[in-house]
Amino acid sequence: MSQFIYQKPFPLSEDNTEYRLISKDYVSTIEIDGRKILKVDPKGLELLAKEAMADVSFYLRPAHLQKLSNILADKEASDNDKFVAHTMLMNQVVSAEGELPTCQDTGTAIVVGKKGENVYTGANDPEFLSKGIFTTYNERNLRYSQVVPFSMFEEKNTGNNLPAQIDIYAEQGNKYEFLFMTKGGGSGNKTFLYQQTKSLLTEENLTKFVEAKIKDLGTSACPPYHLALVIGGTSAEATLATVKKASAGYLDNLPTEGNDGGQAYRDLVWEEKVLKICQESEIGAQFGGKYFVHDVRVIRMPRHAASCPVGLGVSCSADRNVKAKITEDGIFLEQLEKTPSKFVPERAPELAPAVDIDLDQPMEDVLKELTKYPIKTRLNLSGTLIVARDMAHAKIKEMIDSGAEMPEYLKNHPVYYAGPAKTPKGMASGSFGPTTAGRMDPYVGAFQSKGGSMIMVAKGNRSQQVTDACKEHGGFYVGSIGGPAAILAKTSIKSVEVVDFEELGMEAVRKIKVENFPAFIIVDDKGNDFFADMK
Numbered sequence: 001m002s003q004f005i006y007q008k009p010f011p012l013s014e015d016n017t018e019y020r021l022i023s024k025d026y027v028s029t030i031e032i033d034g035r036k037i038l039k040v041d042p043k044g045l046e047l048l049a050k051e052a053m054a055d056v057s058f059y060l061r062p063a064h065l066q067k068l069s070n071i072l073a074d075k076e077a078s079d080n081d082k083f084v085a086h087t088m089l090m091n092q093v094v095s096a097e098g099e100l101p102t103c104q105d106t107g108t109a110i111v112v113g114k115k116g117e118n119v120y121t122g123a124n125d126p127e128f129l130s131k132g133i134f135t136t137y138n139e140r141n142l143r144y145s146q147v148v149p150f151s152m153f154e155e156k157n158t159g160n161n162l163p164a165q166i167d168i169y170a171e172q173g174n175k176y177e178f179l180f181m182t183k184g185g186g187s188g189n190k191t192f193l194y195q196q197t198k199s200l201l202t203e204e205n206l207t208k209f210v211e212a213k214i215k216d217l218g219t220s221a222c223p224p225y226h227l228a229l230v231i232g233g234t235s236a237e238a239t240l241a242t243v244k245k246a247s248a249g250y251l252d253n254l255p256t257e258g259n260d261g262g263q264a265y266r267d268l269v270w271e272e273k274v275l276k277i278c279q280e281s282e283i284g285a286q287f288g289g290k291y292f293v294h295d296v297r298v299i300r301m302p303r304h305a306a307s308c309p310v311g312l313g314v315s316c317s318a319d320r321n322v323k324a325k326i327t328e329d330g331i332f333l334e335q336l337e338k339t340p341s342k343f344v345p346e347r348a349p350e351l352a353p354a355v356d357i358d359l360d361q362p363m364e365d366v367l368k369e370l371t372k373y374p375i376k377t378r379l380n381l382s383g384t385l386i387v388a389r390d391m392a393h394a395k396i397k398e399m400i401d402s403g404a405e406m407p408e409y410l411k412n413h414p415v416y417y418a419g420p421a422k423t424p425k426g427m428a429s430g431s432f433g434p435t436t437a438g439r440m441d442p443y444v445g446a447f448q449s450k451g452g453s454m455i456m457v458a459k460g461n462r463s464q465q466v467t468d469a470c471k472e473h474g475g476f477y478v479g480s481i482g483g484p485a486a487i488l489a490k491t492s493i494k495s496v497e498v499v500d501f502e503e504l505g506m507e508a509v510r511k512i513k514v515e516n517f518p519a520f521i522i523v524d525d526k527g528n529d530f531f532a533d534m535k
Contacts, residue, residue, distance in 0.1 A: 005260070005261055006261075007259070007260075007261025007262055007263050008263070009262070009263065009264055010251060010254060010263075010264050011254070011255060011263055012251070012253040012254060013253040013254075013255075014253070015253070015323075016253075017323050017334050018334070018335045019323075019324075019325065019332035019333060019334055019335060020332065020333055020334075020335045021329075021330050021331070021332055022047065022048060022051055022330070022331040022332060022333050023044065023047060023330060023331045024329070024330040024331075025041075025044070025330075025331075026040060026041040026043055026044025026047065026331065027039065027040055027041070027044060027326060027327075027328065027329075027330060027331065029174075029328055035118055036118065036174055036328075037118050037119075037120050037174060038116070038118060038119045038120065038174040038175070038176070038326070038327070038328060039120050039121075040119060040120070040121045040176065040326055041121075042121050042122070042123035042125065042127075042128040043128070044326065044331050045121065045123075045125055045128040045129050045132065046128045046129070046131045046132040046135075047132060047331065048129075048132065048178070048324055048326070048331050048333065049111065049128075049129040049130075049131070049132025049133050049136075049180070050132035050133070050135050050136050051132075051333055052132075052178070052180035052322055052324055052333055053109060053132065053133050053136040053137070053180065053182065054136045054140055055322055055333060055336050056180055056181070056182055056320040056321065056322045056336070057101040057102065057106055057136075057140065057142055057182060057320065058095050058096060058098050058101055058102065059092075059095070059096055059336035059337055059338060059340075060092055060102065060318075060319055060320070060336060060337060060340070061249075061319065061321070061322075061334075061336055061337065062336075062337040062343075063249075064226075064294070064319045065089065065092060065337055065340050065343040066343060067224070067294040067295070068085045068088055068089050068224075068294075068343065069085075069089065069343040069344070069345070071085035071224070071285070071291050072085055072086060072089075072345055072349060073345075074290070076290055077289060077290055077291060078284055078288055078289030078290060079289075079349070079351050079352065080284055080285060080286070080287040080288045080289045080376075080378075080520075081284050081285045081289035081290055081291045082349040082351070083287075083349065083351055083378070083481075083518075084224075084285035084286050084287070084291075084481055084483075085224075085285060085291070086344075086345075086348055086349055087481055087483075087484045087487065087518065088317055088481075088483050088484055089340065089343055089344045090344065090484070090487050091483065091484035091485070091486050091487040091488075092337075092340040092486075093340050093341050093344060093487075094486040094487045094490050094491075095431075095486040096337070096338060096339070096340050096341075099141060099424040099427070100141065100421075100424065100427075100430065100431045100485070100486035100489050100490060101140075101141060101142055101143075101421055101431050101485070101486065102318045102320065102431070102483075102485065102486060103184055103222075103316075103318040103320075103431060103433060103483065103485045103486075104143060104418065104419065104420055104421045104430065104431040104432050104433050104485040104489075105143065105145060105184035105185055105186065105318075105419075105433075105435070105485075106137070106142040106143045106145070106161070106182060106184075106421055106431075107145065107181075107182030107183050107184045107185075107320065108145065108146065108161075108164070108165060108182065108183050108184075108188065109133045109137075109161060109162075109164035109165070109180075109181075109182055110164065110165045110166075110180070110181040110182070110183055110244075111126075111129050111133075111164060111165070111166045111167070111168075111178060111179070111180055111181075112167050112168075112169075112178065112179040112181075112245070112250075113125070113129075113166070113167070113168040113169065113176065113177070113178050114168075114169050114170075114171045114176070114177040114178075115168055115169070115170060115171060115176050116171050116172060116173035116174045116175045116176060117170060117171070117172055117173070118173060118174035119174055119175070119176050119326075125166075125168060126164075126166040126168070129164070129166055130162055130163070130164050130166065133161070133162065133164050134160050134161075134162055137160055137161040137162075138160060140422075141421055141422040141423070141424050141430050141431070142161065142421055142422065143161075143419070143420070143421040143422065143430075143431075143506055144157055144158065144159055144160060144161045144505070144506070145157075145161060145185070145506075146158045146160075146161050146162060146163060148163075157505055174327075174328070175325060175326070175327050176325065176326040176327075177323070177324070177325045178323065178324040178325065179245070179248060179250050179321065179322075179323055179324075180321070180322050180323075180324060181244075181248055181320060181321050181322075182320045183244075183320075184221075184316065184318065185435075185436070186220055186221040186222060186316060186435070186436050186459075186460075186482065187221040187222070187313075187314055187315060187316040187318075189220075189221070189436065190216075190217050190218075190220070190221040190313060190314050191240065191243060191244070191311070191312070191313035191314075192213065192216060192311065192312045192313065193236055193239065193240055193309060193310070193311055194209075194213070194309070194310040194311075194312070195236070195307065195308075195309055195310075196209075196308040196309070196310050197306075197307075197308050198305075198308060200231075200308055200310070201231075201308065206231075206270075207273070207277075209310075210229070210273075210274055210277055211277055211281075213312055214274075214277060214278060214281055214292075215281070215283075216312075217312070217314060218283075218438075218460055218461040218531070219283060219286045219287075219459065219460050219461060219479075219482065219531075220436040220437065220438055220459055220460025220461065220482065221314055221316045221436075221460075221482070222286070222316040222317040222318065222459065222481075222482030222483040223283070223284075223285055223286055223291070223292050223293065223314075223316070223317065223482075224285050224291045224292065224293055224294045224317065225292065225293045225294065225314035225315065225316060225317075226247055226248075226249065226293070226294055226295055226297070226314060226315040226319060227247070227274070227278065227293045227295070227296045227297070227312075227313075227314050228242075228243045228244075228246035228247040228296075228297045228298075228299070228311070228312070228313050228314070228315075229243075229270075229274055229296065229297070229298045229299070229310070229311070229312055230242045230243050230246065230298075230299045230300075230301060230309075230310065230311040230312075231267075231298070231299070231300050231301065231308070231310055232300055232301035232302055232303040232308060232309065232310075233301045233302075233303060233309045233311070234301070234302060234303065234304070235309075236309050238301070239301070239309040239310070239311040240311050240313075242264065242299055242301065242311065243311035243312065243313040244313060246297040246299050247297070247313050247314055247315040248315055248319075248321035249297075249315075249321065250321070250323070251264070251266070251297065251299060252266075252297070254266045254299065256268055258300060262301075262302035264299055264300065264301045264302075265299070265300055266297065266298065266299060266300075267298045267299070267300050270298040271295075271296045271297060271298045272296075274296045274298060275293065275295065275296045278292045278293045278296065279291075279292065279293075283531075286459070286479070286481060286482060287376060287479065287520045287522075287530070288376060288530070293314075316482075316483070317482065317483035318483060322334045322336060351378075352378070354378040354379055354380040354518065355373060355377055355378065355379050355380065356379075356380045356382070357369060357370070357379050357380065357381050357382070357383075358382060358383055359381055359382060359383025359384055359385065359413065359414060359514075360382075360383035360384055361383075362412075363411065363412055363413070363454055363455075366414075366455065367454060367455070367474060367475075367476070367525070370455070370476050370478075370521065370524070370525075371474075371524070371525055371526075373521060374521070374524070374528070375521050375522060375523070375524055375528045375529070375530045376520060376521065376530055377520065377521045378518070378519075378520055379478065379518070379519045379520065379521065380516055380517070380518065381414075381457075381478075381514060381516075381517040381518075381519055382514060382515045382516065382517065383513070383514065384413050384511060384512070384513055384514075385413060385414050385415070385416040385457060385511075385512050385513075385514055385517075386409045386410060386413045386414070386415050386416065386499075386509065386510070386511055387415075387416045387417075387418050387419075387420075387496075387509065387510040387511070387512055388410070388415055388416075388417070388509045388510075389417050389418060389419050389435055389439075389440070389507055390439055390440070390507065391501070391504050391507040392500070392501055392504060392507055392508070392509045393440055393443045395501055395504075396410070396443075396447070396452075397443055397446065400446065400447075400450065406447065406450040406451060406452045407452070407500065407509075409499060409500070409509070409511065410447065410452035410453055411450075411451045411452050411454075413511070414454070414455035414456065414457055414478070415452075415453050415455070415456055415457065416434065416457040416458070416480075416512070417434060417435045417436075417437055417439075417440055417456065417457070417458035418432055418433065418434050418435050418458070419435060419506040419507055420432040420489075420496070420506060420510075421485070421506075423496070427489065427490070428489075428493055428494055428495050428496055429489040429493040429496045429512070430489060431485035431486050431488075431489050432485055432488055432489045432493055432496075432512075433459075433480070433481075433482065433483060433484060433485030433488055434457065434458045434459040434480040434481075434482055435458060435459070436458065436459060436460050437456065437458035437459060437460050437461075437462055437466075437477065437479075438460055438461065438462060438463065440456070440458070441462055441463045441465055441466050442465075444456070444462075444465065444466045444469045444470075444475075445465060445468070445469040445472075445473075448469050448470070448472075448473035448475050449469075449473060453475065454473070454474070454475045454476070455475065455476050455478060456475070456476070456477045456478065457478045457479075457480050457519060458477075458479070458480065459479060459480055459481070459482035460479075460482065461522075461529075461531040462477055462522070462523055462529070462531075464529075464532075466523060467523050467527060467528075467529045467532065468527075470523050470524065470525055470527075471525060471526060471527035474525045475523075475525060476521065476523065476524055476525060477522050477523035478519045478520065478521060478522065479519060479520045479521075479522040479530075480517070480518065480519045481518055481519075488517070491515075491516070492514050492515055492516055492517045492518075493512055493513070493514055493517075494512075494513040494514065494515055495512065495513040496510055496511075496512045497510060497511050497512075498510050499511045
């Protein structure tokens with residue numbers, strides 16, 4: 001018989017996070033049977049969640065901003081890499097003013113808590129954490145994205161971004177630790193589980209697997225990414241939970257080798273190998289180059305002999321993760337960067353000039369202008385866009401199927417796949433970046449056949465059916481930078497008005513006027529697709 005040894009699954013070394021004090025209120029200690037009990041007034045949980053959700057919506061970690069700045073200093077970075085990195089840094093300067101959140105998709109609120117056995121709240125902790133989340137989403141210029149089902153096919157938006165995902169684990173001691181995250185749909189949808197076998201675990205097979213699966217990520221989740229790859233896991237759900245935490249940097253202090261007890265560990269050799277694969281993919285920071293990812297975390301875990309789950313996921317350019325803790329000394333929140341301008345170089349990168357496109361010409365003339373240029377051409381859009389995404393597309397398709405005409409606004413103007421956050425007072429728009437284009441792929445052929453959606457503006461790669469439709473009908477897919485929603489709202493979007501389906505809230509059809517709106521030709525009218533042409 002083997003000897004019993006308990007191994008903590010994730011033995012993290014000392015936390016070196018810089019924290020700021022939120023409050024010394026709401027905490028006290030008492031002695032019971034020689035044990036020091038930390039008493040936490042549940043209102044302290046509410047305060048912490050409120051502050052955490054506010055900070056993570058408007059500020060990022062300095063380490064993340066430094067990685068963006070490093071791109072601008074790298075001579076091997078492509079012009080596209082540098083253009084995206086500089087735009088994201090400028091976006092954060094705008095967001096840090098506290099009015100326009102980093103991304104228009106202000107995400108699902110996620111809380112991971114580790115509660116010491118000697119912590120007493122006397123309450124239902126998720127209820128008070130949810131109340132703090134509720135308050136921030138109602139008081140700040142954030143977006144409500146949570147929909148609840150009444151039947152299999154009937155849903156409605158909750159109007160407050162609840163429910164949140166709250167997972168609390170038991171620990172030893174008298175400390176309460178947290179990871180707060182807001183996970184947007186784009187990066188959330190790029191979490192993959194692959195049920196593999198022992199045969200994967202060779203140098204050759206794992207390399208081929210990673211090379212193939214990296215392409216599944218695409219750019220719709222707004223790279224450069226923090227990428228997490230988890231090999232193994234005692235269950236599928238354990239694998240995916242580890243992916244999420246690793247992508248948030250939460251497991252950075254794991255050991256770097258395995259042991260007889262089955263501790264999870266970081267494989268630094270494979271982190272470098274996967275990083276190189278990502279760089280050599282030439283996908284880059286959305287439109288070609290070296291910086292598809294900032295960094296990679298590869299976590300190796302124990303597994304059942306008959307199973308080898310593999311998880312892959314990312315944290316996107318809106319790297320919205322913040323740690324927190326409650327101790328005898330008070331309530332603390334990780335210090336995020338309040339002055340991101342320090343990471344912006346004095347001079348913007350010198351790039352070839354963009355092609356100016358006047359969107360207020362007749363659609364036929366705009367198409368004649370776009371057909372002059374190859375894919376990857378950088379554009380500068382000015383004029384009118386129609387904003388429509390999932391629900392609006394579904395309603396328009398229902399109209400067409402019932403015999404109604406294609407709305408004129410979809411024939412006369414390019415369509416921008418997006419949905420805004422709340423509009424601050426005195427501004428034309430709330431944060432208003434593009435959403436994932438692929439979700440609208442099934443509509444493109446039908447709409448273009450009736451003269452609509454001839455120019456589409458969004459983020460991420462498209463399916464072959466979109467390329468085929470554009471070639472057949474003379475259309476274009478123009479990629480906008482995923483991520484910089486705040487700076488687009490402040491500098492590019494000049495007016496917004498609802499023109500159809502007002503009842504859909506943020507998914508209503510809108511007409512917006514834009515100036516100097518950056519974009520790239522991704523799919524043209526000749527059957528060329530930038531992403532399909534990648535290695």
